[in-house]
Amino acid sequence: MTDTVAGAGVPATFGARGYPAALEWIARRAEAFVIPLAALVVGMALFSLFILAVGKSPVQLYETMWRGGFGSWFSIQNSLSRSSPLLLAALCVALPARLGLVVIGGEGAIVLGGVAAAAIGVVLSGAPSFIVILAMGVAGMIAGGIWIGAVGALRHYRAVNETISSLLMAYIAIALMNQLVEGPLRDPASLNKPSTHPLADVYRIGNIPGMEVHWGLAVGVLACVLSWVLIEKTRWGFAARIAGGNVRAAQVQGLAVGSLIVGFTGLAGAFTGLAGMLEVAAVQGSANASLAAGYGYTGILVAFLARHNPLAIIPVAFLLGGIDASGGLIQRRMDLPDATVLVLQGMLFIVILFSETFYGRFKAFNPDLWQRSS
């Protein structure tokens, strides 16, 4: 189920069954769009029923959600800012999924990436800002890469279930962050909210010109595009797909499955660690408990909603970033708990997973079956 529908290759010039080739080509691909969109609509409809059941107006809710997340340039920028860590966190799920692995501990990579970046930023204080920011990025990627790469290594070399181990390691990472932030890395000036020493302003990452959105968004989009190229256009991506389908077959073909698994999980963790670094360098200014804000968990939903396709992650992250961003407005305007957004996300998640059962069931999406009917 972690695999997207395999492409049918280059469209032929004529249709074998007398239908225009273009129509067949579209039909084969439409399934990957129509089913998730339909699931999204069904999920939102179910959530409307839930909102009705608690005595509120779903119309007002979706209107508020639209206004809070997408209705104005201001709210769109807010949504884009929130989507940037989601882009990277979703890759933590989507890249290993190519190998058939379900990694859900991205939160740990975010947290440790952030702490590593903040520590390097403080240690290198005084160096040119270009070097410091680069070093922070590298530190975040290494921390996250080691953390999630270890999950992959445990999976391959010790057969430890990656879903459970990655989530356990996320809890360990959060404990480690608390220990470091309240202990050796603590800025004595941070009283109520233990934090690392704040980064000097020159080491902070600014906004994309003309927008109130930090550069993390561009980094996230770039990471998604690179991941798509890796998966779809390189031999490593192809090998990963083979290994994800059948490990034994891949080994018989002489593929280095171990290296693939550690490489993909390590890269996934590195991207996610970068999300932590960006949170520190562009948003928080220091590492503290706010790093564990749940982006890693929303990222799981983003990846599943995008069916682990890195390009699809971009619009889905924007959508969920917007839903996240509207949470505050919904809370204030409609007197609903801030967990309202979590309920919606949970419902969407379940409906999306349920929609997996409809792939391959509709004749309209499968030209091979058209002739029999007509």
Next chain:
Amino acid sequence: MDATGIGLWGVPLAILGGAIRVSTPFIFVSLGEAITERSGRINLGLEGTLVFGAMAAYAVAVMTGSPWLGLIAAAFAGLCFGLFHGWICKFRGVNDIAIGIAQMLFGSGLAFFFGKPFIQPSAPDLPAIPLGAWSNIPQVQAALDVNVLFLIGATLAVFLWWAFRNTRAGLILRVVGDSSDAARAMGLNPDTVRLIATGIGGALAGIGGAYLSLYYPGSWTEGISSGQGLMAVALVIFARWNPLGCFAAALLFGGAGALGPALQSVGVTQGYYLFYAAPYILTLIIMIATSSPSRSLAGAPGELSITK
């Protein structure tokens, strides 16, 4: 011996007491998961069920004044979550692990949604039995103040251990878990058996949640469960799907969870957060030590996706 000044002996005693206190939710969740996994499915969503059970139990106990009604509400809520998981996973292409992850998020979200008004008020606790009344040392009394749910959990573990081997229901469960084809050949419907097994598993996890909010730590907060439900799933694998093993492993995990507070009580505050992480680290180490890439796990149900 001075009754209050038992010094460093307080640490193992506090760990023992903590093990009994902390382990109870682990016992219920892992026994529930053992039933579910024996039927060939894995429900990672028990973490969400645990949180929702904790909220439901606390809310009902606040509103009715009876912790037992709260317990029943939690079990019923858990049953519903479990039945939903069991039902939705019978469809082709629906992955039980992924649905579990979704239910983990959904259950917590729903619990936070409905639990908001219940963070402030206090609910009546589930009763405890003072098994340490014979001693005049307060620490011993505190350690042996055992909640009834712990005793029920222990009894349930023994019962399930017996029932898996010696009853018709236990045989059906194991057949379905080992081979869907064999079960169908026997005229059993694997989906129905799994539906019931996941439902019972959810109900037990709900009871575990009720223990959290109604006894220890004894209040409803949004951070009430931090991965206990998930650790319990790992613990079932470590216990090789044996209910008695689940009980023993739950005690071990409870002890690990009590390590941090116990050390803190005698003045060791260094590395508090790392001791807090002890149960997670212990789980991970146990998973690494007991898994192997070259042989399949002894006693694993054949239909279980996690061990394939």
